[in-house]
Amino acid sequence: MGIVIAVISGKGGVGKTTATANLGLGIALNDKKCVVVDFDIGQRNLDMILGLENRVVYDIVQVMDGEANLKQALIKSKVNDNLHFLAASQTKDKSVLESTKVEKLIAELKESFDFVILDAPAGIESGYEHTIEFADAAIIIVNPEVSSIRDADRAIGILDSKSAKVKAGEDVAKYLIINRIVADMVESGEMLKSDDILEILNIKLLGKVPEDKGVIDASNQGKPVILDKKSIAGQAYKRITGRLCGEKVDMKDIEVSDAGLFKRLTGMFR
Amino acid sequence: MKSKQYSVKIYEVNITDEVEFMEFFDNNYTLFKDHLIVIKGNFPSTIKTYLEKKKLSYLHNVSLPKGRNRKALEEELKAEHREIAVSAQMAQNEVERLSSRLHNNLTVLDEMIRSGREIDIQGDLLLLNRVNSGATIKTTGNLIITKVVEGSIRCLGNFMMLTASPKANIVFNGVEVDNNLLENRLNRVELKNNEIIITPVLKKEINWAL
Numbered sequence: 001m002g003i004v005i006a007v008i009s010g011k012g013g014v015g016k017t018t019a020t021a022n023l024g025l026g027i028a029l030n031d032k033k034c035v036v037v038d039f040d041i042g043q044r045n046l047d048m049i050l051g052l053e054n055r056v057v058y059d060i061v062q063v064m065d066g067e068a069n070l071k072q073a074l075i076k077s078k079v080n081d082n083l084h085f086l087a088a089s090q091t092k093d094k095s096v097l098e099s100t101k102v103e104k105l106i107a108e109l110k111e112s113f114d115f116v117i118l119d120a121p122a123g124i125e126s127g128y129e130h131t132i133e134f135a136d137a138a139i140i141i142v143n144p145e146v147s148s149i150r151d152a153d154r155a156i157g158i159l160d161s162k163s164a165k166v167k168a169g170e171d172v173a174k175y176l177i178i179n180r181i182v183a184d185m186v187e188s189g190e191m192l193k194s195d196d197i198l199e200i201l202n203i204k205l206l207g208k209v210p211e212d213k214g215v216i217d218a219s220n221q222g223k224p225v226i227l228d229k230k231s232i233a234g235q236a237y238k239r240i241t242g243r244l245c246g247e248k249v250d251m252k253d254i255e256v257s258d259a260g261l262f263k264r265l266t267g268m269f270r
Numbered sequence: 271m272k273s274k275q276y277s278v279k280i281y282e283v284n285i286t287d288e289v290e291f292m293e294f295f296d297n298n299y300t301l302f303k304d305h306l307i308v309i310k311g312n313f314p315s316t317i318k319t320y321l322e323k324k325k326l327s328y329l330h331n332v333s334l335p336k337g338r339n340r341k342a343l344e345e346e347l348k349a350e351h352r353e354i355a356v357s358a359q360m361a362q363n364e365v366e367r368l369s370s371r372l373h374n375n376l377t378v379l380d381e382m383i384r385s386g387r388e389i390d391i392q393g394d395l396l397l398l399n400r401v402n403s404g405a406t407i408k409t410t411g412n413l414i415i416t417k418v419v420e421g422s423i424r425c426l427g428n429f430m431m432l433t434a435s436p437k438a439n440i441v442f443n444g445v446e447v448d449n450n451l452l453e454n455r456l457n458r459v460e461l462k463n464n465e466i467i468i469t470p471v472l473k474k475e476i477n478w479a480l
Contacts, residue, residue, distance in 0.1 A: 124386075150385050150403045157384035200402060200420075202382050 002033075004106055004116045006135035008159065010151030012122030014143045015179040015209075018219060020119040021049040022226045022234075023139070026241025028083035029226070032114040035074065038088035039131040040121040041096060047087050050077065051222020061089040064101040070108055079227065084113070094127030103164075106134045115244075124158050132159050137173035139206060143180050144192040149200055156201065175206035177240065182211045186255040194255060207240035209233050210254045280334060281305040285312055292320055299324065308332060375411065383407065383421065394427065403437065416456075429460040431471065442466060 007023065009016045017040070024036035037060065038046040047053040055075045058068035063086070070086075077083035086109075089096070109116045120131035132138060138159055142152045156174060163172045178194050185191035198205055212233035218225040225234040226241075232254070242249045281302055285291050295302060307321065307328040321328045375393020383389060383397070385404030394411035401407055405421035412427035419438040423430070426443055432452055440447040443461055447468075452459075454470035461467075 146403070153385035153402050154404060157386050160384075200400070202400075 002110045002113045002116050003137060004110060004118065004135045006118045006120050006132045006138045006159075007141060008120040008128065008132060008138055008152075008155050009122065009141040009148070010124065010153075010155035011143075011148045014141050014148050015215075016122070016141050017045045017049055017119055018215060018224075019139070019141050019177060019179060019209075019237075020046060020117055021219075021224045022237040023241055023244070024050075024083055024085075024115075024117050025077070025080060025224045026226050026237050027115045027117075027244060028077065028080040029238075030241055030245040030247075031082065032245055033082050033084075033112070034115040034117065035084040035086060035109055035113045036117045036119065037086040037109070038119050039097075039127060040119060041088050041127055042090065042093040043121065044088035044090050046119050047085065048222060049219045049224065050085055051079075052077070052085055052087075053222070056087040059087045059089040060105070061092050061096055064098075064105055070105075079223075094121065094125060094130075097127060097130040099130065099133060102130050103134050124155055128155070129158065129162050132172075133162060133164050135163065135172065136165065137175065139175050139177055140201070140203065141177050141179050142197060142201075144178055144186065144194070144197060146192070149192070149197055153201060156203065174203040176201060176203050177206050177209060179209045180211045181208055181254055183255055205251070206243060207236060208251070208254050209236040209240075279305045280308055282308045282310060282334070284310045285314065285317060288314055288316055291317060295320075295324070295326075302326065308334065385421070401438070429458060432457055432459060 005023075007016055007020045017038075020036055024034050027034040036046060036050070038044050039060070040046075041061065044059075047056055052075050058073035060073070062068045063070055063073045073086055075085045075087070077085065106116065106118075118131050118135060121127040138156075140152050140156060142148045159172060159174070160166055165172050176198065178197060181194075182191055186193055194205065194208060210232045212225065212231055214228055214231045215225050215233050218228060218231070224237075225231045226237040228234045236252070236254070239249045239252065283291070303324075303326065305326075307326055309317070309328060309330045311331075313330045318328075375391075376396065377391050377393060378396045378398070379389070380398040382399045383401045383405040385402050388406045389395070389408065391407075391409040391411070393409070395407070395409045395413050397407065397413075397415045398417070400417045401415065401419040401421040401423070403420040406424065407413070407415070407419075407421065408424040410426050412429050413423065413425045414431040415423075416431075416433065418433055419435040419440070422439040422441075423432075424441050430440075430442060432438075432440070433456055434452050434454060436449050438449055438452075440449065440452075440459075442459055443466075445466060447459060447466060451457075451468045455472035456470070458469045458471050459466060460469075
């Protein structure tokens with residue numbers, strides 16, 4: 001039996017889909033069977049970021065409606081055999097999702113994978129609610145800025161009230177990834193510190209991902225940045241997926257810039 | 271200021287006959303040598319030299335605090351007791367009045383109020399956690415929040431206790447409270463004669479590192 005993790009953010013454009021792709025691939029690279037599911041019905045992106053857009057034949061709505069079986073719809077990654085992908089429908093919209101069908105699909109995925117990663121749509125509408133409803137855990141992606149934090153806070157609030165696990169009296173595990181950190185800006189006080197974010201959201205920190213220009217190119221090419229050994233964001237996702245797979249990986253302090261350290265050192269000799 | 275307090279024996283006298291006075295003092299010198307002599311009225315220079323020669327301490331024409339007799343003291347003590355009893359009763363009444371107001375539907379919450387939540391309380395609320403941006407707290411009674419507020423507050427009670435919350439939007443009995451006035455660690459906000467009064471309960475923390 002696998003674990004179901006919903007990747008949520010509340011606000012759009014914070015890097016949810018990119019994170020999902022990298023988490024999925026990172027878990028697969030750790031020799032765990034993993035499936036990433038795009039729940040953003042009507043606006044699918046995950047296929048592109050994984051470089052699998054030309055392989056999509058059947059989508060999640062067709063599987064739920066019985067037009068195709070799960071085996072037909074699952075797409076194996078070109079990069080790693082452990083990673084599978086289930087695409088969202090691009091033609092339908094979020095209203096087609098139904099709780100019973102979602103529950104059945106997730107139960108089926110849980111049978112054959114160690115990790116089931118659900119990429120939630122932005123916002124807090126029904127599509128979001130269906131994504132989190134049957135999740136065992138949630139990974140919340142935020143950017144170090146107030147609007148992202150507030151939207152994430154709202155999304156966590158809904159998670160805590162609408163999740164099936166919470167309704168059964170259990171806790172949904174919640175983990176935070178702070179994405180797109182610019183060390184210089186944190187140091188100068190323009191960007192929120194991770195300690196402040198953690199105090200507001202009050203959930204466990206899973207990892208911090210620095211801003212990295214390579215991410216955009218990686219997405220455009222369909223090769224998640226985790227494959228790039230030199231990329232600092234890729235390294236961050238490596239550490240995060242290591243933690244998810246039970247390794248003990250220390251938190252790297254990416255909020256101190258190397259330039260800042262250099263400046264400080266030269267300042268000492270002046 | 272350095273001060274000491276003494277109890278002294280005082281012999282107060284009116285001089286009519288200088289010779290008689292000196293004779294009397296010669297006879298009773300041992301008795302008077304530790305007294306403070308206070309001369310009232312006429313103070314002839316002969317007496318003055320006499321007292322100085324005898325090394326007696328003296329004062330001329332001073333008003334002395336009058337001692338009270340035992341009966342007067344007892345009366346005073348009784349009155350004091352009565353006063354204490356009355357003020358104790360008043361304090362007791364005040365506590366009862368306040369606590370009946372407090373215990374009237376007091377809700378205690380210890381959970382983070384996340385964005386989008388609206389807590390509507392009939393009565394008083396004691397909240398032991400944060401109120402995040404985008405959340406709203408409404409009470410018909412008094413409100414005490416021990417952690418920082420970044421959301422909205424609508425309080426209709428007699429008082430609020432709030433920490434410094436520069437991002438909060440606070441409306442107290444229909445009047446918006448200026449957050450800049452909540453500058454202390456804990457502030458009491460109350461309505462007195464249609465005026466909002468903010469008093470510090472815990473002062474700002476001192477940063478010794480600075």
